Amino acid sequence: MHDIVDLRSDTLTLPTPEMREAMGHAEVGDDVWEEDPTVKRLEAMAAERMGKEAGLFVTSGTLGNLVSVLAQTRPGQEVVLDLDSHIFNYEVAGTSAIGGVQMRPVKTERGFLTPAQVREALRPANIHVPPTGLVCVENTHNRQGGTCCTPEEIAAVAAVAHGAGVPVHLDGARVFNAAVALRRDAREFTRPVDSVTFCLSKGLGAPVGSVVCGSAELIGRARRIRKMLGGGMRQAGVIAAAGIVALERMVARLAEDHVNARALAEGIVTLPRLSVDLASVQTNIVIFKIERAGGPPPESPVNELVKGCAARKIKIHPIGPAAIRCVTHKDVDAEDIRRALDAFGEITSRW
Secondary structure, three states: OOOOEEEOOOOHHHOOHHOOOHHHOOOOOOOOOOOHHHHHHHHHHHHHHHOOOEEEEEOOOHHHHHHHHHHHOOOOEEEEEEEEOOOHHHOOOOOHHHOOOEEEEEEEOOOOOHHHHHHOOOOOOOOOOOOOOEEEEEEOOOOOEOOOHOOOOOOOHHHHHHOOOEEEEOOOOOOOHHHHOOOOHHHHHHOOOOOEEEEEOOOOOOOOOOOEEHHHHHEEEHHHHHHHHOOOOOOHHHHHHHHHHHHOOOOHHHHHHHHHHHHHHHHHHOOOOOOOOOOOOOOEEEEEEEEEOOOOOOOOOOHHHHHHHHHHEEEEEEOOOOOOEEOOOOOOOHHHHHHHHHHHHHHOOOO
């Protein structure tokens, strides 16, 4: 049990004592000169885990997605992706503002493009339209509640894209959650795609960083773009050391977060005025809705629940006028889940 139960995001995890020790003793060099041995070790380890030739350590998943898109497109092209994807909604239009590429968002059923949708979205050879430069998929899917798509679903989409000569990028910020939940090797999810980025700083618990993986040629282009964007780092082994511990120690334990998320969701459905689609709770994210009329902010039920929880040292995150997202992680245990449910119950019982 923790003094404060923070369910806003798995980005709020604190580094483990082992990570802090590794950071303090990290062997370092200048990474822009490609002379930091700890960064090079992390990149090689990440590439091996993703089944790719090479890796590139970047500061964030947003930067990882940006360099991946820019390394595989040119200005004036179009990127096909899901309407609810993180790249389209939460990355400040970087691909368009910096890369000069147009987004083509497609409404999907579960956040995952189907082969038929990709086939329909691919642009014909016509001077009036932007050529399709890239297809992006996201696994697990944030806005859909941490849902997973299978390696076979990714492969089917990639087959259509590759058949048209279009590369595929996987936003795998939480791909290890998908691998653990579906009991599949992470390389099965990444094998069909040309590039993948995954986060070390979410469920894996490192304090900062993501890794982009792909062919040696692609990573070479991505490295140059990272430098152009100001993302080149110097003695970055200090933070890469925590990423190595994350890959070595923190993947298997993601199953605990999934168990806690399921317990939270199953508790929520027993409470008045709250609802959650249990079928969507596959990993560590729970999105639930509040079914109660209320006034505009700050009197809305969402704000009332957020404030009531805060008064009980429980932090939750609203993602809409009647929706809350909770994310479990290594710094939330079973007792914390019970505390959160008790708080939800006390507040909703007054409604």
